Amino acid sequence: MGPKLFSFTKGETTYSLRLFPIGGYCAMEGEDEESDNPRAFNNAKIYKRMIIVVAGATMNILFGLVLMMITLLPVEQFTSTTISAFQPCSFTASTGLKEGDKIVEFNDYKINTASDFSFAMYTMPLVEVDGTTFEIYKEDCLFYLWGHCSSISQKLTDEQFKSMYKLWEEGSKVILNTTDRDSAYKAMCEYIDKINEAVSLEKVAEYPAIEEKATRQRYRTDVTVVRDGEKQVIKDVDFLTYRDGETNEPTIAIDFTVLPIEKNFGTLMSQSFNQTVSVVRMVWGSLVGMVKGQFGINDVSGPVGLASAITDVASESLKTGFLDAVMSIVYVMTVITVNLGIVNMLPFPALDGGRFVMLLIEAIFRKPVPRKIEGIINGAGLVLLLALMAVITFKDIWVLIFGG
Secondary structure, eight states, X not given: OOSEEEEEEETTEEEEEESOOSOOOOOOTTSSSOOOOTTSGGGSOHHHHHHHHHHHHHHHHHHHHHHHHHHHTTOSEEEEEEEEEEOTTOHHHHTTOOTTOEEEEETTEEOSSHHHHHHHHHTOOOEEEETTSHHHHHHHHHHHHHHHHHHHHTTOOHHHHHHHHHHHHHHHHHHHTOOSHHHHHHHHHHHHHHHHHHTTOOOOSSOOOOOOOSEEEEEEEEXXXXXXTEXXXXXXXXXXXXXXXXXOOEEEEOOEEEEEEEOSHHXXXXXXXXXXXXXXXXXXXXXXXXXXXXXXXXXXXXXXXXXXXXXXXXXXXXXXXXHHHHHHHHHHHHHHHHHHHHXXXXXXXXXXXXXXXXXXXXHHHTSOOOHHHHHHHHHHHHHHHHHHHHHHHHHHHXXXXXXX
């Protein structure tokens, strides 16, 4: 965009390269002015103009589909949403999920792919829950048993670690199946002793005390699953909630594994389509979240912030290999191109979505919006968009310099 550097004409079209690499555009005769040419944009039938207006956003999303397929080509197998096993200290198993459950809805968000699940999980709000329930007590017993195993694991040989892990799994299942506090606490203590005996450590002098609080912070939500062929809503499922060691902020983690999906041509095609749809839903969900106040200005980035994010993604992915870094960048490109397509179709002046609304008005009332009024509306919308871009760019530069 901006001042023209050079241009050339081929056929009836002039192609130009301009100064600012912040976007591109195409302009047709009769798009922003009146024209007597019967082939001009303003003289085309309404349905043709509608097709032209939505073509850009459509191509953005189709290009995202191609990029998604590229990111999935090196993948050996795909990720399902069907639970295969739980970690020994699983909060989700303690509060209702079972092996074989296929997650189809989470936190009121429909789940079709693992990407849907990730988005729904990491946008789930932290809530205060009743800290005196038996479920919370069992979680504490599981967590303390895990903490004991974690504290001694660095001192163990490989054989000792295997013995410890086996007993940890066994003890966690026993705790999960208890029906009262005394049984849960007794099982935790017994397995601390069994683990110490198995790895030749002394019996602990004092068992950890389970501290009950009136309220606890948890990532908790209702989860809809398909279990034994039927849909079931599992109420108040807790996800592993712990404090980050560096920031001391509450953090959420997945405490189960899922079944793989075999990779073949059919699953590659279906996963490419489904995961592109997931990105579309993620972008739309993020926009809705901004309207609801779930996300703020700090969650929005412009070109400067995107460049920084891509650098971070590439640096992190390089730790596991060059190909991983390339595929991560391509995935970010997928999100960006889909994002551009959706945002461009928002019913806002100066965007294609705003033009589409004008065409709808023309189709309904059989009369176009006066060019002067349309120009004023689009001009005002453009000023607001440029102002928003300036604010976001300033925020991105501030974060880049001062952190945040």
